[in-house]
Amino acid sequence: IQHRLSDALGRFKVRGKLTEANMQEGLRAVRTALLEADVNYEVVQRFMKRVTEKAAGQALIKSVRPDQQIVKIVHDELIELMGEGDPHIRFEKAGPTVIMLCGLQGSGKTTTCGKLARRMLGLGRKPLMVAADLQRPAAIEQLKVLGQQLDIPVHAEDPEGTDPVEVCRRGVSQAEKLGRDTVILDTAGRLHVDDELMDQLKKIEKKVRPHQVYFVCDALTGQDAVASAGAFNAALELDGVIMTKLDGDARGGAALSVRQVTGVPIKFVGMGEKLERLDPFDPQRIVGQMLGMGDIVGLVEAAKDAVDEEEARRQQERMAKGKFDLDDFRKQIVTMKKMGSVKDLMGKIPGMNQMGSMLEGVDADAEVKRIQGIIDSMTPEERRDPHKIDISRRRRIAAGAGVEPQDVSGLVKQFDAMAAMVKSMSQMSMMDRVRMLSG
Numbered sequence: 001i002q003h004r005l006s007d008a009l010g011r012f013k014v015r016g017k018l019t020e021a022n023m024q025e026g027l028r029a030v031r032t033a034l035l036e037a038d039v040n041y042e043v044v045q046r047f048m049k050r051v052t053e054k055a056a057g058q059a060l061i062k063s064v065r066p067d068q069q070i071v072k073i074v075h076d077e078l079i080e081l082m083g084e085g086d087p088h089i090r091f092e093k094a095g096p097t098v099i100m101l102c103g104l105q106g107s108g109k110t111t112t113c114g115k116l117a118r119r120m121l122g123l124g125r126k127p128l129m130v131a132a133d134l135q136r137p138a139a140i141e142q143l144k145v146l147g148q149q150l151d152i153p154v155h156a157e158d159p160e161g162t163d164p165v166e167v168c169r170r171g172v173s174q175a176e177k178l179g180r181d182t183v184i185l186d187t188a189g190r191l192h193v194d195d196e197l198m199d200q201l202k203k204i205e206k207k208v209r210p211h212q213v214y215f216v217c218d219a220l221t222g223q224d225a226v227a228s229a230g231a232f233n234a235a236l237e238l239d240g241v242i243m244t245k246l247d248g249d250a251r252g253g254a255a256l257s258v259r260q261v262t263g264v265p266i267k268f269v270g271m272g273e274k275l276e277r278l279d280p281f282d283p284q285r286i287v288g289q290m291l292g293m294g295d296i297v298g299l300v301e302a303a304k305d306a307v308d309e310e311e312a313r314r315q316q317e318r319m320a321k322g323k324f325d326l327d328d329f330r331k332q333i334v335t336m337k338k339m340g341s342v343k344d345l346m347g348k349i350p351g352m353n354q355m356g357s358m359l360e361g362v363d364a365d366a367e368v369k370r371i372q373g374i375i376d377s378m379t380p381e382e383r384r385d386p387h388k389i390d391i392s393r394r395r396r397i398a399a400g401a402g403v404e405p406q407d408v409s410g411l412v413k414q415f416d417a418m419a420a421m422v423k424s425m426s427q428m429s430m431m432d433r434v435r436m437l438s439g
């Protein structure tokens, strides 16, 4: 979905106006991309309707390309679809809170059990883990090791002829006896959904009555994760989803669809094998990955706030007349700074790091301040024509700005290069200029 979606959005890359025709074409591409990612048809229809309405009703921000504005709309709608993150776990007032993990084999249940238990410790809870996966003897051992690492008790029994439902029940009694307030059940999985597995899980749900049931699914399995989410959701009362392995080749599409199929929130995401790698689900981050276009959204927002349209136009006119001077240069730098530190700004623009050496010097706030300081130490005359600055003035300016004389000549050189470029860009908007520099 990642690449398809950014391809689709690429079709909005039209200069100038957002027309009905080019918008329709771009939106169709987005629709196809979502359908191809197996996002539910109804969901896609609803999604497209909302995006189309929003796009049509939105005023164009002059300094931002229409395609980028559409990206922002698609982005916001995807976030909406993805739902709020909800890392909150409801704990029972009386008796231990029982959390049941379920999911296919290899999805990361046992690992997540340890991660959750670790998180509980951080919340001041006293967890106990129950080894209810009797399918694989290694699974019991794996959980015991995690228990030792975290210094958390593990309830485990000899799997021979033992019923997992009973193991869970006895695990809960054990927790009560030990004064543990949170129980996490690590249940068995299969390679594929089957009736026997589902019956066993249903029995645990019915007899042990966990307070929370979380479905653990592997983001790397993509559409299989979506299918199994549907099956688990049909059999059990799910309260939440934990999506693992998002540190791998993460596919936002799976998260989106799983959320839609189950209707329950994605609570946490696994970001690695280590026990501390469990993060609260952050829809912003996943959608950002799906769009895969750098943080255009942040850029659009920053630009909305910071760019003074009037001033930008005034500057453009001056440039067109070849009247660009150090005062304008200074204003531009201040505008860029308002849009976030220059360094942040660069990070927000795809390909900005490939920018030529010329702007390399301004990629830090300190550098911007330095440039401002130098320009401030010049006379108005010198700002209009910095070539009038002679050796003695250069020393005075440097002393005034607290820099070396060669910094002053360096700035003049930067300005010359900028002015030359500006001339060739005089027809472009501020944002276009920034974009051109980004290659």
Ligand code: GDP
Binding pocket: 103, 104, 105, 106, 107, 108, 109, 110, 111, 112, 189, 244, 245, 246, 247, 248, 269, 270, 271, 272, 273, 277
């Ligand atoms: P289970 O069969 O569902 O209990 O799955 P396990 O907990 O045994 O995990 C299966 C494999 O996935 C193990 O190698 C884990 O280390 C790995 N794993 C689990 N969660 C994550 C994760 O968030 N990121 C990565 N990279 N690997 C994970």
Ligand code: MG
Binding pocket: 109, 110, 111, 133, 139, 186
């Ligand atoms: Mg396991």
